[in-house]
Amino acid sequence: MKWIFLPFGYPVFDTTILRSFLRTKMFIEPHIRQGPGGWIEVICGSMFSGKTEELIRRMKRVRIANLSSKVFKPAMDNRYHTARIVSHDEQWFESIAVAHSEQIIQHIGEVDVIGIDEAQFFDPSVVDLCEALANRGIRVIVAGLDMDYLGKPFGPMPQLLSLADYVTKLHAICQRCGSIAHYSYRITGGDKQVLIGEKNLYEPRCRICFRNDPPSDPPQP
Ligand SMILES: [Zn+2]
Numbered sequence: 001m002k003w004i005f006l007p008f009g010y011p012v013f014d015t016t017i018l019r020s021f022l023r024t025k026m027f028i029e030p031h032i033r034q035g036p037g038g039w040i041e042v043i044c045g046s047m048f049s050g051k052t053e054e055l056i057r058r059m060k061r062v063r064i065a066n067l068s069s070k071v072f073k074p075a076m077d078n079r080y081h082t083a084r085i086v087s088h089d090e091q092w093f094e095s096i097a098v099a100h101s102e103q104i105i106q107h108i109g110e111v112d113v114i115g116i117d118e119a120q121f122f123d124p125s126v127v128d129l130c131e132a133l134a135n136r137g138i139r140v141i142v143a144g145l146d147m148d149y150l151g152k153p154f155g156p157m158p159q160l161l162s163l164a165d166y167v168t169k170l171h172a173i174c175q176r177c178g179s180i181a182h183y184s185y186r187i188t189g190g191d192k193q194v195l196i197g198e199k200n201l202y203e204p205r206c207r208i209c210f211r212n213d214p215p216s217d218p219p220q221p
Contacts, residue, residue: 027058027168038134042119042160044146045170047184048204053087054170055115055143060093062113062139071095071115072104074122076194085117101126111138119144120154121194127159134165148193149186149202150215172204183210 027041041058043051055071062069073085075097084092093115096107101122108114114133119126119142130140146161146169148154161167174181181204188201195201 027054027166029058029061030166038136038138038140039165040130040134040140040142040160040163041166041168042157042164043141043143043168043170044157044161046147046172046182046204047145047202048088049170049172049182050087051143051145051170052085052117053089053091054168055117055141056085056087056091056093058141059113059115067112068110069113069115070108070111071117072098072107073117075099076121085115101129104129108133113139113141115141115143117143119160120146120148120157122156124156124159127156127163130160131163145184147183149184149195150193151183151210154193174206174209175203176205176209179206179208181206181209183207185210185213186215 027043030039043054045051059069059071071085071093073095076099083094083097085095086092095115095117098104098107102125104114104116104126116122116126116130121144130142134140142160142164144157144160145154146157169182172181173179175185183205184202185205186195186202
């Protein structure tokens with residue numbers, strides 16, 4: 001990290017250097033060949049933190065290792081494509097859209113690795129499913145938002161984070177000040193917890209910028 005001192009004495013840091021610093025923190029698979037047991041990896045963070053990008057990176061390495069895999073995503077999230085997960089930097093990987101976690105079982109077959117994107121939108125039973133699959137020897141890679149737009153734990157993510165063998169928390173860059181961001185601030189769009197959207201509806205914010213302008217509408221029960 002490089003600090004730059006401006007002529008009038010206030011230090012700021014160069015976010016370009018900071019971004020490259022963050023990208024060096026790659027997940028290294030503990031052993032890419034399956035042993036007798038599987039495990040759960042969770043990739044979490046705010047919107048625009050690169051979760052899907054990281055999931056795709058890991059799935060591509062699985063393919064290079066000649067392991068079989070399938071990726072699932074919630075059917076409700078069709079922002080980019082119905083049969084792909086797509087990252088903000090336009091990387092993609094084939095996926096199966098399912099309406100309920102039970103449907104993952106129907107599609108899974110014989111695989112070494114499964115990926116689940118946008119896990120926060122899944123029903124609570126996805127937690128037991130991930131645990132059961134890991135116990136069957138499958139490597140389970142889950143990506144999802146850990147917090148909703150109010151900064152509260154989102155859907156099944158808290159349980160998945162607790163049960164995971166490995167956790168990677170990614171950060172975005174605050175749209176207000178350029179610092180590290182881990183909140184998904186909703187710019188507009190009402191008080192529903194689930195509101196699918198992109199940069200027109202959300203921006204990443206750091207703790208200070210999030211707290212300086214807190215969302216005022218709690219979600220309806
Ligand atoms: Zn900020």
